[in-house]
Amino acid sequence: MLLVLPNITNIAALNQSYPFFIITQTNQTLNPMRFQPFLLFIALVATLGYAQAQNNKATFQGKTITLKAADGVTITADLYMTANKNAPLIVLHHQAGYSRGAYRPIAPKLNKLGFNCLALDQRSGNAAQDIKNETKKAAVKMGKSTKYPDAIPDLEAGLAYAKNTLKAKKIIYWGSSYSASLMFYMASKYANDIQAVLAFSPGEYFEIGGKKIASFASRVKCPIFVTSAKNEQKQWQGIYDAIPAGKKQSFLPQSRGFHGSKALWYFNEGNQEYWLAVKAFLKSIN
Numbered sequence: 001m002l003l004v005l006p007n008i009t010n011i012a013a014l015n016q017s018y019p020f021f022i023i024t025q026t027n028q029t030l031n032p033m034r035f036q037p038f039l040l041f042i043a044l045v046a047t048l049g050y051a052q053a054q055n056n057k058a059t060f061q062g063k064t065i066t067l068k069a070a071d072g073v074t075i076t077a078d079l080y081m082t083a084n085k086n087a088p089l090i091v092l093h094h095q096a097g098y099s100r101g102a103y104r105p106i107a108p109k110l111n112k113l114g115f116n117c118l119a120l121d122q123r124s125g126n127a128a129q130d131i132k133n134e135t136k137k138a139a140v141k142m143g144k145s146t147k148y149p150d151a152i153p154d155l156e157a158g159l160a161y162a163k164n165t166l167k168a169k170k171i172i173y174w175g176s177s178y179s180a181s182l183m184f185y186m187a188s189k190y191a192n193d194i195q196a197v198l199a200f201s202p203g204e205y206f207e208i209g210g211k212k213i214a215s216f217a218s219r220v221k222c223p224i225f226v227t228s229a230k231n232e233q234k235q236w237q238g239i240y241d242a243i244p245a246g247k248k249q250s251f252l253p254q255s256r257g258f259h260g261s262k263a264l265w266y267f268n269e270g271n272q273e274y275w276l277a278v279k280a281f282l283k284s285i286n
Contacts, residue, residue, distance in 0.1 A: 061108045062117075067161045069153040073123060073144060076100065076134035077158070080107040080117040088195075088286065089168035091158045092119040094128060095177030095201070095260040096148070101131025102176065105265045109275075113282065116168070120158050122151035122179060148178040148206050155179070155186055159193060172285075174198040176260035178205050180226075181213045184239065188219040196285045198278065200261045201228040203235035214242040224248045225281040227274065229257035249284075251277035 062080040069075055078100045090110055094102040103119040110117050121135035123146045135154060139146050155173075162168045173194050175183040180202035187194045197220070204213050217224075217239045226240050230252055240250055255270030257263055263274045 060104055061111075062104075062119075067157050067165075069157040071144065071153050073135065073142060073153065074138045075154050075157055076121045076138075077161075078103070078107070078117075078119040080111050080119070082111050082114065082116055084114070085116070085166075086169055087114055087116045088170035088172060089116045089118060089162050089166060090172045090174050090198075091155075091162055092117055092261075093122060093151075093155065093158075093173075093175045093179035093182070094120075094125055095179065095262075096124065097126045098128040098176070098260075099125050099131045099133035099136075101127065101129035102261060104129050104131070105267075106261060109264075109266075113279065114286075115172070115282070116166070118158060118162060118166070120154060122154045124148050124151045124178065148182070149208050151179065152182065152185070152208075155182060159186070159190060163193060170195050172196045172198070172282075174200075174261070175202070176200045176262075177202075180260070181205055181239075184213050184216040184220060187222055187224075188216040191219075191221045194222055196223045196225075198225045198281065199227075199236070200263065201232055201235070201259045202226065202239055203232075204238065214239045217242040218244070220244070220247065222247065223281075223285050225251070225278070227251040227253075227263070227277060229253075229259050229263070231256070232259065249277075249281055 062078040065077055065079050067075045067077065092103045092107065094100060100119040100121045107117040107119055121133045123135045123139035123144065125133040125136050127133055136146060144150065159171065162171050171194055173183050173186055180199035183197045183199050185208050187197045202213065220243055224243050224247055226236055226248065227250065228236060233252060240248065253270050253273050255273070257270055258268055262268060264271050
């Protein structure tokens with residue numbers, strides 16, 4: 001934060017005392033002690049803001065694991081298991097620029113609803129909730145491309161882990177933004193393995209093998225839930241229209257909402273209405 005103060009003789013000391021601010025000066029000469037209460041107030045506001053940000057970070061309640069993609073990339077994931085190992089499993093995928101950390105405020109609540117969860121780091125991402133995307137690091141180290149469709153091997157590895165290691169009897173795929181679009185590809189290709197899909201803010205962000213996302217959506221056989229911020233419906237309406245009738249539900253919030261799964265973060269406005277819609281959908285497929 002920049003503070004412009006009158007010309008004072010001890011500005012270097014003030015900058016050292018208040019490192020949160022860049023303190024500059026005007027051409028007037030005044031006693032710096034006149035500004036001491038103001039500076040203390042600003043420092044207090046900054047400290048309280050930092051404390052609030054720390055409170056917004058969810059306490060990790062899972063276990064971090066690794067698995068391998070078919071191309072050799074090591075995938076990092078967070079596993080959240082309930083007492084019931086046979087409970088339905090939701091495989092969680094983050095949005096662009098994010099990591100598995102995006103689900104640290106969400107997965108524990110899904111556990112309470114009776115679902116086991118596996119939150120992946122996909123190779124296309126960066127960080128969320130101060131959790132770095134380790135899969136991105138591993139992919140870059142191996143010289144792999146990290147564009148949106150390049151994450152498909154990560155999604156396939158997550159599915160294989162869910163089936164073969166966790167022995168999940170019911171697998172639900174959940175995506176956010178670009179990964180929400182990838183959910184339609186996965187559900188069309190692995191129709192016998194994926195029992196339901198939740199897509200938060202999907203769109204025609206890219207093509208896969210020269211095909212639009214709507215073409216994959218038209219072949220999905222499982223129930224689908226689609227939602228987004230209030231002003232994003234145009235981005236996914238064509239995809240939604242392509243889904244076979246009777247297999248789909250959509251939801252738009254009364255509030256402005258948020259892009260992607262972060263709409264469910266407990267400190268984001270309107271999260272409660274999203275949760276009501278998600279709970280209703282999950283109940284309908286159980």
